[in-house]
Amino acid sequence: MERSALPLDRLDLALLTALTEHPRAGDLELSRLTKVARATVQSRLRRLQEAGVIADWDPSIDVAAAGFPVQAFVTLEIAQGALDEVSQDLASIPQVLEAYVTTGSFDVLCRVATQSHPELQATLVNIDKSPSVVRSTSVMVLSVLVEPRVLPLLASAEPAPSRRAPAYRKH
Structure with a gap:
């Protein structure tokens, strides 16, 4: 069954950026990085995961570094x-x-x-x-020109309106 797309707002993008830049960060650290309450981080992450935006929590594995160049x-x-x-x-x-x-x-x-x-x-x-x-x-494949990435694509889209008053403030 195909899921419908979840419109991402600025907080969603901020959370996804923080997760990409700090993949081992916990909810408390993500709360500090995005300047929102820990409960907000937890509910947003759950929503993003249930919608399939966050597909998994697996580590990114570089197959060449793992012996398959x-x-x-x-x-x-x-x-x-x-x-x-x-x-x-x-x-x-x-x-x-x-x-x-x-x-x-x-x-x-x-x-x-x-x-x-x-x-x-x-x-x-x-x-x-x-x-x-x-x-x-x-x-x-001779070399990699652009590593697999998603954040530039997400950042290029017009963010969805926030669901509530300023849950996220830009630095």
Whole structure:
């Protein structure tokens, strides 16, 4: 079931910014950083989590630093109606970090990571063994230009009106 978008106000953005900049901060520290009551922080975080804006509390893991420096993006053309099968096949390959259904000249975009070039080759062969994969194309990642990020996007949107009188004051 798809959730409807939650309009974010300035306090939501301030909390998300504080969490991104201080991921180990507790409610009390977030309260100090955003200059709102601890109970307000707790209720807003609960609301953001229930709405799916805060998707998880997992640490961000740098796969290259964890020993998997060889990364590639792989595009797949799949057999008509084989989305469930290819999803299961990709999920069974640990080197597949993520996969997205797309529009355009290919059907699926995957990101894979391995410890070495030979392991990358073996992973690509493994992906191609799926009976659902008609054709695959891969491109190697040489370096990262822009790290994964969300805050600039959130900050670029017009904030929703605050739900109550000044719960958040700019510094």
